[in-house]
């Protein structure tokens with residue numbers, strides 16, 4: 001109740017005095033002369049404009065005050081990821097060299113990514129730059145360099161009458177979605193982040209739709225008998241999934257219930273919607289069992305229909321703001337796994353294309369902006385593999401031959417070692433099952449096989465070796481298991497000509513990542529500082545007691561994004 005009243009108050013506060021031009025029928029109808037002149041002028045204008053504009057800029061006869069923004073984050077995708085995925089796509093489909101990705105067709109500029117405390121950002125500072133339009137330190141989730149919670153584009157949009165959503169392929173509590181929907185001094189406070197996302201902080205519920213992985217932070221640790229999953233990790237024993245449903249959230253936790261949401265009109269979704277399809281990450285696209293997990297494009301299609309429908313049915317709605325993350329491009333980069341990364345990029349490109357079609361067919365003014373928080377892996381599409389002067393080549397076919405990720409195969413191999421490793425069958429399993437069948441590698445050496453045998457059940461070392469065998473043969477290079485400081489690309493689209501000019505004015509060329517966040521805020525006419533004033537009392541810090549630090553140690557390996565236990 002309080003939340004509702006507060007939200008109404010804040011809606012006026014935040015959207016306050018906007019300069020948005022809205023049709024005012026009453027005023028015009030009182031001035032008939034003006035009407036006639038206006039009709040004639042508009043008629044002439046329409047005739048001229050219709051000739052001048054590209055067909056993709058739709059001219060609508062019915063003015064629509066609403067705006068939709070879909071903001072995409074390709075986590076860890078640098079320019080080399082694009083050229084690698086583009087060449088891979090051309091190769092596997094036998095396409096001409098001028099066949100480019102959908103994203104490529106909407107390239108407008110590049111972004112500088114440094115954080116407040118390093119030239120190399122992490123995802124938390126990167127996303128906070130988009131969400132709050134300010135630079136913060138590595139690890140910061142929706143807080144400024146002084147650890148003061150900062151109002152986000154998503155929060156301000158919600159308070160200004162927009163529906164809001166987050167769709168990802170990693171944990172929904174991970175850095176990128178968290179930075180739009182919560183406030184925490186450190187990214188690994190994911191138990192706290194989950195509570196903010198469900199509305200447990202001064203603003204109340206700000207997100208209408210949450211979809212992705214990361215169920216683990218929504219139900220208790222050690223809850224083997226939970227109906228929701230097998231790897232709950234909440235330390236406080238709370239079951240947020242139960243609580244959310246009691247508070248009116250619709251919960252979907254598996255492919256079957258997700259499929260029940262998929263119809264032409266989004267009729268089966270009630271907001272707020274909590275869709276958590278994996279305890280941790282949704283598997284890489286190269287490994288994804290479509291009978292078990294939805295694709296990013298499928299998630300996005302449900303989100304768009306649900307948000308559009310909710311917005312259409314609410315005459316006070318101003319439209320919607322949706323953040324979509326191609327989350328695991330970054331993980332493939334951390335793991336130096338090129339075969340997985342090209343599939344992640346292409347899956348993202350499909351989701352982007354789906355949204356593009358949605359925008360082209362929408363009567364509502366719609367803006368798409370897509371960028372990355374940083375590059376991951378120091379990826380280069382070349383690698384010197386001999387002492388002599390290198391050939392100018394790299395081989396996409398090697399990536400095409402691989403049918404699983406190193407992440408998947410390390411588990412497969414470790415399971416085999418645990419079950420049958422002592423029976424003398426390991427060498428054959430490595431050669432014929434892992435290398436030949438799963439990775440399509442037949443030119444392995446005795447050294448390769450012996451190395452894998454001697455790694456035993458050292459999962460991460462096995463993953464490293466397998467991914468390097470693929471990268472080496474494809475002649476793909478990596479300089480790090482972390483992030484790099486190279487600039488990343490900016491892409492955009494809108495279905496309105498005047499808005500396109502505005503996008504180019506603000507984002508064409510090279511920009512700081514904070515300028516992208518500022519553009520989103522300005523375009524939606526949001527005042528982030530006013531939201532910052534409203535969230536001063538948010539709990540965002542640790543108490544720094546010894547027990548709390550022990551209990552709150554990061555659950556995930558920093559580089560491999562996996563449970564470290």
Ligand SMILES: [Zn+2]
Nearest residue numbers: 075076123373
């Ligand atoms: Zn990132």
